[in-house]
Amino acid sequence: MYAVTVTFTIAQDRMADFLPLMLENAQTSLAEEPGCHQFDVCTDPGLPDRVFLYELYDDRAAFETHLQSPHFRSFDAAVTAMFAEKSVACFAEVR
Structure with missing residues (x-):
């Protein structure tokens, strides 16, 4: 497996615009990409x-x-x- 983590810091007052597009991207990735097995979109109420x-x-x-x-x-x-801001980290499974 190959894991990818991404953290976005959303610009002020743009979360309502960003989240629907992000969720659509995640759903389409899972539905249309056979190599994509999980795509979780997470938020933290303490970090809005x-x-x-x-x-x-x-x-x-x-x-x-x-x-x-x-x-x-x-x-x-x-x-x-x-x-x-956007940060991406990729992790390959150790075998």
Whole structure:
């Protein structure tokens, strides 16, 4: 498995715009990408400007397929101005 975590810091007053697009991206990834096995979208009431993603893919190639998908590219273009920060970490399973 290949795990990806992403943390967004959402720009002020943009969460209501961001979350529906994020949820749609997650749902489409799970429905249309055979290599995507989990795509959780999480928030913390104590950090109202943060969104945390936990994604599981077959391998790095499946994640790269995700990044090239039309739905991801559309999502990415739509939300770029909605967040102040984004950090991504990728983890490969140790065997």
